[in-house]
Amino acid sequence: MDHLSAPQATSPCGTRLTTGPFDLGEAILLVDEQLVPKGWQPKYLPLTPVPDAMRVFAVGRRMSAAGYGQDLFVALRRAIITDQENDGADCPRAGAVIAHVEQHRPIIMYFGDEECMLAECDHPHTDGICTGMTPGPAVCVSCSAYYDSGSEWGPEWIDAFRVEWPCAPVRAVADHYEIPLPEREVPARG
Numbered sequence: 001m002d003h004l005s006a007p008q009a010t011s012p013c014g015t016r017l018t019t020g021p022f023d024l025g026e027a028i029l030l031v032d033e034q035l036v037p038k039g040w041q042p043k044y045l046p047l048t049p050v051p052d053a054m055r056v057f058a059v060g061r062r063m064s065a066a067g068y069g070q071d072l073f074v075a076l077r078r079a080i081i082t083d084q085e086n087d088g089a090d091c092p093r094a095g096a097v098i099a100h101v102e103q104h105r106p107i108i109m110y111f112g113d114e115e116c117m118l119a120e121c122d123h124p125h126t127d128g129i130c131t132g133m134t135p136g137p138a139v140c141v142s143c144s145a146y147y148d149s150g151s152e153w154g155p156e157w158i159d160a161f162r163v164e165w166p167c168a169p170v171r172a173v174a175d176h177y178e179i180p181l182p183e184r185e186v187p188a189r190g
């Protein structure tokens, strides 16, 4: 199977455009003939074919409260699409607002022992989550800073720059459309 990629081009003034998918030959042609001569900086973003991605999504389920905040995102999308200022779902203005808000989805942090974190404990699981762990705050992935520590724990959050969800961009859109934000009780850490 061809390896597909989505070439991403950045101009000297910072305009960034991602297009494709292309196979490697097409991507190289685009870079050599269109981007480089016109001063754009290319980058290849690898694309995973949809069936492969579906398989990874299904088996690669991470320990998280899947779908938390989903109701709010459905309500936001509906409000954006039916906004009188937008011309339905396909207009650029609606697409821009949906793309803007979509990246601010939450994940829920958990506190627990090492065995629980690595799913090596004997506790019962509810919805794939060990009941021996304590749920912590919901965090916005886009607004928070983290780095790949290379450990089995996954990304390392930088506490000083961790932003709880719903974050300001989500609040701004929800407030504009007068959509109530979800309430969530976070048990005290203990």
Ligand SMILES: [Zn+2]
Pocket: 103, 104, 105, 140, 141, 142, 143, 163, 167, 168, 169, 170
């Ligand atoms: Zn955010």
Ligand SMILES: [Zn+2]
Pocket: 115, 116, 117, 121, 122, 123, 130, 131, 132, 133
């Ligand atoms: Zn456990």
